[in-house]
Amino acid sequence: MAQIQVIGGGLAGTEAAWQVAQAGIPVVLHEMRPVEMSPAHHSEELAELVCSNSFGAKNSDRAAGLLHAELRSLGSIIIATADKHEVPAGGALAVDRGVFSRELTETLAHHPLIDLRRGEITEIPKEGIVILTTGPLTSAALADDLQRFTGMDYMSFFDAASPIIVGESINQEVAFLASRYDKGEAAYLNCPLNQEEYLRFWQALCEAEQAEVKEFERENAKFFEGCLPIEELAQRGEDTMRYGPLKPVGLHDPRYPDEKPYGVVQLRQEDKAGQLWNMVGFQTNLRWGEQKRVFRLIPGLENADFVRMGVMHRNTFINSPQLLKNTLQFEHRETVLAAGQLVGTEGYTAAAAGGWLAGTNAARLLSGEPPLTMPETTMMGALFNFITSASPKHFQPMPPNFGIIPPLEKRVRSKRERYGFYRDRALADLEDWKRNFSRFQLINAS
CATH class of the missing domain: 3.50.50.60 (FAD/NAD(P)-binding domain)
Incomplete structure (x- = not known):
């Protein structure tokens, strides 16, 4: 046949x-x-x-x-x-x-x-x-x-993948388990930032060095708006991330119940055992050393152990x-x-x-x-x-x-x-x- x-x-x-x-x-x-x-x-x-x-x-x-x-x-x-x-x-x-x-x-x-x-x-x-x-x-x-x-x-566009972190390396005295508005099970680890912490992180992200993209890859290529690198969002304005992956709405830091976080980085469970956590919305083209330096500015990730760094590549369709x-x-x-x-x-x-x-x-x-x-x-x-x-x-x-x-x-x-x-x-x-x-x-x- x-x-x-x-x-x-x-x-x-x-x-x-x-x-x-x-x-x-x-x-x-x-x-x-x-x-x-x-x-x-x-x-x-x-x-x-x-x-x-x-x-x-x-x-x-x-x-x-x-x-x-x-x-x-x-x-x-x-x-x-x-x-x-x-x-x-x-x-x-x-x-x-x-x-x-x-x-x-x-x-x-x-x-x-x-x-x-x-x-x-x-x-x-x-x-x-x-x-x-x-x-x-x-x-x-x-x-x-x-x-x-x-x-x-x-036709081409750029796509990127988020880093993955070992769960044991996340400071869970800072990061807390919750889902936005308490909907469903508490399935996300949330790293809250106050205004000072957020602005320091945003500034470092804007100034961080990106990995080189070869000219033949960049030619005729565009970012896909649904999967923008986090540094691209940061470059679009001080508050852009706070209306995107770092939006603080529906989340409350149990350490400060009367204060609303200025921004929140969420991590999603990667495996059944909860040993690995994916940084939600953190697709990136930063150099790997820069990723470690900048992302460890996030409260709770000061000692983050990265098992996979973010990468970026050209997609074609x-x-x-x-x-x-x-x-x-x-x-x-x-x-x-x-x-x-x-x-x-x-x-x-x-x-x-x-x-x-x-x-x-x-x-x-x-x-x-x-x-x-x-x-x-x-x-x-x-x-x-x-x-x-x-x-x-x-x-x-x-x-x-x-x-x-x-x-x-x-x-x-x-x-x-x-x-x-x-x-x-x-x-x-x-x-x-x-x-x-x-x-x-x-x-x-x-």
């Missing part, structure tokens, strides 16, 4: 390969690591989580949470594994990232229909059904071939509005599909969603069935519709959000109620859509 090839073993590629195999079709999953490593990855595991261990808000009346719910309904292996290895994170779905990736690697490697091959693919196969899920760090050779394949230049159908097929060669950050969806869950659709449609193409499009009222459908119909001139990566979903028939002023209606409509429409599947589709989505 003919095989489908998936190139790239990140979240999208892992999901895509699994969905093809679940349809009873052999699949070859190509992953270049560890033969060739990327600038940001640290292991050879499939679906390695590079920037954070969080999949975003859990509640289904939030954009990320709705996407979680849709993928659970569709049998996503990524979300099922995330649910299995969840760690406390307040209202977010966060995972023990090492265990999460190892289990996915072992599951796929031992599946009888999945052939996991290690090594770099430098060209898009000329024949057969292919799914490209190489992500924002596509190797140079394959990127050159993809440029030839599409006939246009890449194709101009999907000019290149892709909302089935995630390329317009000029329909047997080639793409998914993940490569196509301009932003975030782990969106990558898994793209992998689900690309894998499902690749299996359908090989079975002689028409490819699927998702209902636009679902978060998945809204994302794929956006990236394939946005203005090509101004196209930028898009995370899940309710702003891209078609409006309700009746206006609802309350944002919370409106989002609840969006959720109810999306999940109802998804169930109706699934009932229209053929027998093959129902098996794939169960």
Whole structure:
């Protein structure tokens, strides 16, 4: 039987390969690591989580949470594994990232229909059904071939990862466990700063030395506004961080119950044992020595032991509005599909969603069935519709959000109620859509 090839073993590629195999079709999953490593990855595991261990808000009346719910309904292996290895994170779905990736690697490697091959693919196969899920760090050779394949230049933006700190090195006489407004379990370690401490930290951050970004990386690249380096936020003004990741609202320092912190640095649990903590919103391109010096100015982190420093790298994505159908097929060669950050969806869950659709449609193409499009009222459908119909001139990566979903028939002023209606409509429409599947589709989505 003919095989489908998936190139790239990140979240999208892992999901895509699994969905093809679940349809009873052999699949070859190509992953270049560890033969060739990327600038940001640290292991050879499939679906390695590079920037954070969080999949975003859990509640289904939030954009990320709705996407979680849709993928659970569709049998996503990524979300099922995330649910299995969840760690406390307040209202977010966060995972023990090492265990999460190892289990996915072992599951796929031992599946009888999945052939996991290690090594770099430098060209898009000329024949057969292919799914490209190489992500924002596509190797140079394959990127050159993809440029030839599409006939246009890449678009680029910078992304960055936050430092991770050993929990025992955090001064918990200063840092306190709490979630904002006491919602959910007390899942974040909070390092409060008074005005003097904040201004000293802000000044040091503004003056800190950044790592060199090579000219070829900087050319035509932009920061993605949803993942700005902390030093970029600091440069935008004295109070910018206080309205972003260091906002003090909803948090109270138990040492000074009558005083409101001027700013708060939050750390999110990275593993189930609580041994590692991720600095929330602290993506950075500072030199590693500067990171240690500046971040240790934060009260509670004076003796922080960093197990991973923040890093920054160039992400790339194709101009999907000019290149892709909302089935995630390329317009000029329909047997080639793409998914993940490569196509301009932003975030782990969106990558898994793209992998689900690309894998499902690749299996359908090989079975002689028409490819699927998702209902636009679902978060998945809204994302794929956006990236394939946005203005090509101004196209930028898009995370899940309710702003891209078609409006309700009746206006609802309350944002919370409106989002609840969006959720109810999306999940109802998804169930109706699934009932229209053929027998093959129902098996794939169960």
